[in-house]
Amino acid sequence: MENEPAEPTEEQTREPQDAEDDFALGSLDFDGLSPTDFEEFCFDLMSESGFSNVDWRKGTPLSSSPSDRGRDIVARKTLTDIDGHEYEERWFVDCKHYKRGVPPDALQGTLAWANADRPAVVLFLASGYLTNGAKDWIAEYERTNRPPFRIRVWEKPQLLKLVEKHLDLAFKHDVGTSTLRRVSEILAAESELTERLWYGRKPTDEDLAANDWSEDIKAAVREGKRMAEKEYGVDVLEKDVASDWDWGYLSGRASAIRWVLGDDWHNLDS
Structure with a gap:
């Protein structure tokens, strides 16, 4: 004797318009x-x-x-x-x-x-x-x-x-x-990720001292780095560049959040 067909689940019997209610x-x-x-x-x-x-x-x-x-x-x-x-x-x-x-x-x-x-x-x-x-x-x-x-x-x-x-x-x-972020939250997160990308691309203080940039530029970079360290913590900023995976993770987050804000994919300007 063949098995009786299973009773349809609630999900299977829902009207098509009910699916639209899943987004709220x-x-x-x-x-x-x-x-x-x-x-x-x-x-x-x-x-x-x-x-x-x-x-x-x-x-x-x-x-x-x-x-x-x-x-x-x-x-x-x-x-x-x-x-x-x-x-x-x-x-x-x-x-x-x-x-x-x-x-x-x-x-x-x-x-x-x-x-x-x-x-x-x-x-x-x-x-x-x-x-x-x-x-x-x-x-x-x-x-x-x-x-x-x-x-x-x-x-x-x-x-x-x-x-x-x-x-x-x-x-x-x-x-x-309760289900979507405020735009102000998204913008604040994008700003943080941009600053962390900027920090990760800058030379260490030792390498900066040996760089042939002008002293004004070196001073501005040092000031920007100190501000970032105060805002996010040295441990966080060093973790961003600890490995290729960490740097890729930071870059992916920045790219994704910028796409939400209307930029093209893979925009990693800092």
Whole structure:
């Protein structure tokens, strides 16, 4: 009697679209952004998400935005009816970059201004979450006031889904994730590897003294070497050139990280 076919595994029975879910950013971290940085991120997010005429109402080069009159961004969204007729909706966007949950009183000014200016949608875009009190307050506001606009809330889970579709935004604004390095971390690592490559290519102090370079160049090289030794430690720098394998390992790391940053493979300039 032939063996019964094995039951398909969960991996084999997954729908094709489930495979796309294997790639995820995990979670977002906006702690490295100032409120103004977060507004700039939101501006780019709206632009990349199909909105047009996106206007950042900053009104000043200062870090705060006193001139926004209750909304940080104004944008337009083009919609199409079933008969092909196109029309635009105007959205007011209020960006909330809070360490803790956004409270109800942080929402009132925007809704008061919206009542006067009548957009189609008021969007609260939070780097974290609205408090339960704020969500209850919005529900009660809609029930008792029946505003002439819709109120939408994008919190961290909604931002995560949008950023996964526009990864360049995370890199551009140095948004942290639990599965990808920040751009600032990548740049710091590349800088370290470049300095270690530079050190490894320089002659020892004894060989430098016998070199026919000018004294100014010799002095600059010595100063650079002392700075590198102080930053990374003599043991680390000597280990980089201890063998061909060690030097190749350092070179490979530098080449790989530079490729991530847009350079050609095998760029080992220092």
